[in-house]
Amino acid sequence: MKTLCFTLGMLLLTVCWCNAMPQAVHFSTAPRHSTAPHTCCPNVSNKTLPFKRVTSITVTHSSCPEQAFIVQTVIGRKICYEHNSTWAQDVYNRLN
Template identity: 55%
Template sequence: MKTLCFSLGLLLLAVCCCNAMPKAILHATTPGECCFKFSDRALPSELVADINKTHLSCWKKAFIVQTVRNRKICYSQSSQWALDTYNKLHNTEGSGHH
């Protein structure tokens, strides 16, 4: 009987640990922000401080532009201006290519 209780206890512990691990990883890598409304007006490049893609877990794929005034604006992934801006900022920084 002790062996059965010990075995069930180990099994329960293993299930809890295995169940908690993906959640911990998920919470560590989940996005801080997803986009639900999108702008369609391009910004002058001198106003763009940074641009990033939303996290893979966001329902709507988008770009988040951070302005020099620390404002964040969402652009649809199909926005050509946002795609060009993203490529311009991310392909030249640290790429080693000139």
């Protein structure tokens, strides 16, 4: 009976530890200005938006092949803009 309780206890601890580890790694590697550890932009837009339609803007993760801005609109749509876009840089400076 003691062996069964010990085995079940060890199994429970292992399950809890395995579940907690990916979350701990996720939070320790994610930069504070990024939307996610590996959010990259496969394509970018050239169309500007009215400033009132932008809710947030973030920079892509440093591991992405190209740096870009990710703009989130009031309806929840995410649009990528080139890092050297003057419009995106202006919005980023106004919101941050």
